[in-house]
Amino acid sequence: xxxxxxxxxxxxxxxxxxxxxxxxxxxxxxxxxxxxxxxxxxxxxxxxxxxxxxxxxxxxxxxxxxxxxxxxxxxxxxxxxxxxxxxxxxxxxxxxxxxxxxxxxxxxxxxxxxxxxxxxxxxxxxxxxxxxxxxxxxxxxxxxxxxxxxxxxxxxxxxxxxxxxxxxxxxxxxxxxxxxxxxxxxxxxxxxxxxxxxxxxxxxxxxxxxxxxxxxxxxxxxxxxxxxxxxxxxxxxxxxxxxxxxxxxxxxxxxxxxxxxxxxxxxxxxxxxxxxxxxxxxxxxxxxxxxxxxxxxxxxxxxxxxxxxxxxxxxxxxxxxxxxxxxxxxxxxxxxxxxxxxxxxxxxx
Amino acid sequence: xxxxxxxxxxxxxxxxxxxxxxxxxxxxxxxxxxxxxxxxxxxxxxxxxxxxxxxxxxxxxxxxxxxxxxxxxxxxxxxxxxxxxxxxxxxxxxxxxxxxxxxxxxxxxxxxxxxxxxxxxxxxxxxxxxxxxxxxxxxxxxxxxxxxxxxxxxxxxxxxxxxxxxxxxxxxxxxxxxxxxxxxxxxxxxxxxxxxxxxxxxxxxxxxxxxxxxxxxxxxxxxxxxxxxxxxxxxxxxxxxxxxxxxxxxxxxxxxxxxxxxxxxxxxxxxxxxxxxxxxxxxxxxxxxxxxxxxxxxxxxxxxxxxxxxxxxxxxxxxxxxxxxxxxxxxxxxxxxxxxxxxxxxxxx
Numbered sequence: 261x262x263x264x265x266x267x268x269x270x271x272x273x274x275x276x277x278x279x280x281x282x283x284x285x286x287x288x289x290x291x292x293x294x295x296x297x298x299x300x301x302x303x304x305x306x307x308x309x310x311x312x313x314x315x316x317x318x319x320x321x322x323x324x325x326x327x328x329x330x331x332x333x334x335x336x337x338x339x340x341x342x343x344x345x346x347x348x349x350x351x352x353x354x355x356x357x358x359x360x361x362x363x364x365x366x367x368x369x370x371x372x373x374x375x376x377x378x379x380x381x382x383x384x385x386x387x388x389x390x391x392x393x394x395x396x397x398x399x400x401x402x403x404x405x406x407x408x409x410x411x412x413x414x415x416x417x418x419x420x421x422x423x424x425x426x427x428x429x430x431x432x433x434x435x436x437x438x439x440x441x442x443x444x445x446x447x448x449x450x451x452x453x454x455x456x457x458x459x460x461x462x463x464x465x466x467x468x469x470x471x472x473x474x475x476x477x478x479x480x481x482x483x484x485x486x487x488x489x490x491x492x493x494x495x496x497x498x499x500x501x502x503x504x505x506x507x508x509x510x511x512x513x514x515x516x517x518x519x520x521x522x523x524x525x526x527x528x529x530x531x532x533x534x535x536x537x538x539x540x541x542x543x544x545x546x547x548x549x550x551x552x553x554x555x556x557x558x559x560x561x562x563x564x565x566x567x568x569x570x571x572x573x574x575x576x577x578x579x580x581x582x583x584x585x586x587x588x589x590x591x592x593x594x595x596x597x598x599x600x601x602x603x604x605x606x607x608x609x
Numbered sequence: 610x611x612x613x614x615x616x617x618x619x620x621x622x623x624x625x626x627x628x629x630x631x632x633x634x635x636x637x638x639x640x641x642x643x644x645x646x647x648x649x650x651x652x653x654x655x656x657x658x659x660x661x662x663x664x665x666x667x668x669x670x671x672x673x674x675x676x677x678x679x680x681x682x683x684x685x686x687x688x689x690x691x692x693x694x695x696x697x698x699x700x701x702x703x704x705x706x707x708x709x710x711x712x713x714x715x716x717x718x719x720x721x722x723x724x725x726x727x728x729x730x731x732x733x734x735x736x737x738x739x740x741x742x743x744x745x746x747x748x749x750x751x752x753x754x755x756x757x758x759x760x761x762x763x764x765x766x767x768x769x770x771x772x773x774x775x776x777x778x779x780x781x782x783x784x785x786x787x788x789x790x791x792x793x794x795x796x797x798x799x800x801x802x803x804x805x806x807x808x809x810x811x812x813x814x815x816x817x818x819x820x821x822x823x824x825x826x827x828x829x830x831x832x833x834x835x836x837x838x839x840x841x842x843x844x845x846x847x848x849x850x851x852x853x854x855x856x857x858x859x860x861x862x863x864x865x866x867x868x869x870x871x872x873x874x875x876x877x878x879x880x881x882x883x884x885x886x887x888x889x890x891x892x893x894x895x896x897x898x899x900x901x902x903x904x905x906x907x908x909x910x911x912x913x914x915x916x917x918x919x920x921x922x923x924x925x926x927x928x929x930x931x932x933x934x935x936x937x938x939x940x941x942x943x944x945x946x947x948x949x950x951x952x953x954x955x956x957x958x
Binding site for chain 1: 780781782784785786788789792793796797798813814817820821823824825829831832833835846850906909912
């Protein structure tokens with residue numbers, strides 16, 4: 261194990277840990293003594309009909325979902341709903357390469373799948389609260405991949421689903437892209453096949469990865485209009501790459517990011533139906549609000565729209581955000597206003 | 610010097626070498642014994658009014674321009690025009706890191722600028738043929754950057770200009786992108802600060818670069834529709850990455866690619882006007898056919914259109930090609946048909 265204060269309560273705020281026990285993974289391996297980090301807001305009503313599950317994205321934790329998406333005034337309002345935010349496995353806060361003891365520590369942490377997260381989350385919600393049906397499952401990016409997995413794997417448990425900036429099956433374009441991120445880290449000699457002495461030792465590879473993320477993470481328009489000035493307050497392109505992109509990833513654990521990439525790169529609900537995506541999405545019972553981001557180069561609107569057309573009962577709302585995928589962080593005032601409006605529309609049905 | 614058969618006549622076909630002598634560069638350095646590789650087609654008429662200059666792109670040489678763009682049936686028809694294709698400096702065929710002797714060999718090869726190419730090309734055309742005016746300057750990508758440089762630096766010499774898939778000033782988005790390519794090569798320990806024993810020794814870094822090129826070089830749609838099957842005859846994503854992207858770059862010289870990246874990343878006609886792009890493009894006398902590629906992620910159509918709006922006498926024609934930037938290679942039958950049609954329209958004026 262490697263002590264990394266970034267994943268502790270001082271940075272991540274208050275969270276609780278749910279002991280899953282031994283989680284048998286899709287791969288066949290067992291993650292021993294698995295734990296899910298979660299935080300809740302609001303009260304579960306007597307009929308248990310007001311529960312909302314919020315999932316997390318690549319490199320993100322429950323903290324950003326709490327700060328940006330949940331609270332009075334938002335659609336995810338703790339006065340009305342019982343909101344559970346769960347950190348994905350391998351995120352650094354839930355069971356992850358850097359916080360799991362031998363013999364599953366660091367490079368020996370097992371390979372995970374999005375389906376493992378969803379099974380673990382289901383076990384937790386059933387066990388802790390007896391929740392049998394979720395009023396809404398919502399998440400962005402890899403969080404949205406979990407939303408699709410929920411809706412396909414447990415159709416009777418999901419009343420509404422809101423995947424933001426995500427698709428039900430990873431695109432081949434993103435498979436290539438994620439591989440470049442992986443190679444940026446693993447080509448750093450200090451990565452040492454996952455047995456580095458500290459995350460900071462792998463800074464060179466992490467920095468290279470941060471710059472590659474910047475290529476597709478932000479839109480061409482974001483660069484053309486030099487929006488880093490207004491959006492993140494940076495004074496030049498280098499200032500932005502160093503002060504935002506590299507600084508964002510620097511405190512994180514390289515094996516954590518690699519663990520998440522592995523899941524991200526393979527997310528595919530059609531593995532439930534032997535590769536038949538229309539049949540997989542045809543299973544979904546949830547009323548689904550498909551919400552791409554207008555300038556997203558990870559999950560372009562037209563690819564999200566293709567999923568929407570395969571869903572039995574869905575709405576399609578494009579969130580206008582010239583930032584592109586990174587708009588998910590709610591940098592722009594107009595972003596959450598749109599998300600809340602669309603979620604309120606969905607929750608009213 | 611490193612012997613690299615890829616840049617020889619067996620691979621590149623017939624070309625001639627023009628001895629520039631000592632070329633004083635924009636940087637202030639002097640490239641000693643500089644040479645331009647070129648090939649000509651057709652005959653210069655008595656009034657010297659039918660000369661067309663064709664430039665080359667990143668990693669490309671005169672060979673691909675000859676094979677794809679020039680010939681009977683094409684707008685660039687040797688029966689009507691005197692066509693000169695010039696390899697850019699640092700391309701591997703013209704003076705380049707791997708073919709220049711000490712003390713300017715390999716890592717000591719000087720940093721070049723697009724402006725150096727254009728001055729060298731002008732010297733050659735004047736010296737060899739007494740050409741004072743070009744009926745057309747045409748090129749794609751970095752070749753298009755040279756076209757813009759010609760039109761701004763020597764407005765009286767350029768009657769018509771056709772930049773394909775290029776902008777007059779490199780975008781900040783591409784600056785970041787090109788940096789990731791540079792880092793992919795230079796982070797390979799075998800690169801050894803440019804003093805590798807052979808290009809193939811740097812294969813790991815070159816392979817990483819090839820995959821990053823694939824992210825933006827081909828469109829999201831190209832991946833979504835698995836167009837590598839029809840366009841380049843590959844059977845899977847890995848087959849495409851290995852058999853097309855990595856195989857394409859493998860025989861090339863790493864310092865050559867780095868030399869070209871340096872130019873590509875800094876191309877900017879507004880350095881003639883203290884950063885004032887409207888004023889720089891306002892100088893252009895050429896009738897200019899601005900031709901972006903519809904799905905291009907390097908030089909998106911809207912960025913090309915912004916240049917078009919600043920040009921005094923220009924036409925704007927988007928080439929439909931779902932491949933994206935790599936469409937430049939003419940994989941699709943419809944590609945050259947469109948280019949020829951637009952060029953014929955331009956040449957008729």
